[in-house]
Amino acid sequence: MSTVVHRDLADELRLIGSYDAEACMNCGVCTAVCPLEIALLPRRLFRYVELGLADRVRDESETVFSCLLCRACEESCPAEVHITENVRVLRHWLLEGSH
Template sequence: MTRITPDFAKELKQYGDDTALICFNCGTCVAVCPLISESFPRRLIRYIQIGARDRILENSNDLYKCLHCGLCTETCPRGADPGEVILSLKRFAVATWRKM
């Protein structure tokens, strides 16, 4: 069972992310992402929004699929920055694994 961490978005700010909470889950980023992977990168942003911190760590290999092409960031109608969110999640995952 996934444990929910309500302050996860706040915790993530120290790793660079500042836009996950403005995402309104429209799915534009999923449509333009060249990975054609189910709900990527929106799924990761949703995990942040609901505080699914453990789910991010369990699926941290997914973070390394991102090409950092910037298409999601260019097309997001809310001005969110999924590419930077993913970078932040990578920093978070590496820092967390190092502490374990």
């Protein structure tokens, strides 16, 4: 199975808004405190972006739009990533569909 890498994906998101997921240390605190218990959100999703795996992000559209934006994850994030704003930027990117 081949994977198309969209190398400029993270840069594209940074043009939309304040996207800072590259600071994520992949520690998993966000996943542990998520009220929706979504394993994907947000760290694996952010990794897909950093790796340019646009199709994986698109496939997880429902997960991205399920996020409550409640900031429970952000309150506990040791890297102080603005997780909810990153999710909002991803929503914008998915809605625009210009990719």
